Amino acid sequence: MPQYLALTYTADVDWWAPEQAAELAEYRRFAVDHAGSLRASAVLHPTATATVVRVEGARGGRVVTTDGPYAETKEALTGYYLIEAADLDEAVAVAAEIPAAWGGAVEVRPVIVAK
Numbered sequence: 001m002p003q004y005l006a007l008t009y010t011a012d013v014d015w016w017a018p019e020q021a022a023e024l025a026e027y028r029r030f031a032v033d034h035a036g037s038l039r040a041s042a043v044l045h046p047t048a049t050a051t052v053v054r055v056e057g058a059r060g061g062r063v064v065t066t067d068g069p070y071a072e073t074k075e076a077l078t079g080y081y082l083i084e085a086a087d088l089d090e091a092v093a094v095a096a097e098i099p100a101a102w103g104g105a106v107e108v109r110p111v112i113v114a115k
Helices: 018-033 088-095
Strands: 003-010 038-043 051-055 063-067 076-084 105-110
Touching: 003 088, 018 038, 076 088, 088 105
Parallel strands: none
Antiparallel strands: 003 076, 003 105, 038 076, 051 063
16 A cells, blocks of 8 residues: 655644643544554654754765754644555545644655665
8 A cells, every 4th residue: 555754844842842732632642543544653853953964066075964954944844654545635634634734734745665
């Protein structure tokens, strides 16, 4: 069955902070309700913990790292779900239930399976 990666874009917050408890409960409810189609998921630490890696020139070039997010935005990549669904329409229906879709955005992409 095809798989789709649902990338969540929301406010860049500490999901473990007490003020996020109610919203985090919605994500937990989503995970329980869709356990049959979810193959993996994770919450990401805030973008301030990110490290951007670039290689100058080509492979083997000088490795350059930058602290923090790649770009400043209102919404940040904050997590993902790997959804198994019959087709894109079914994956979109599941993604519409992710709380990030209600106040942020969810990007759904088909996963290429190596042969």
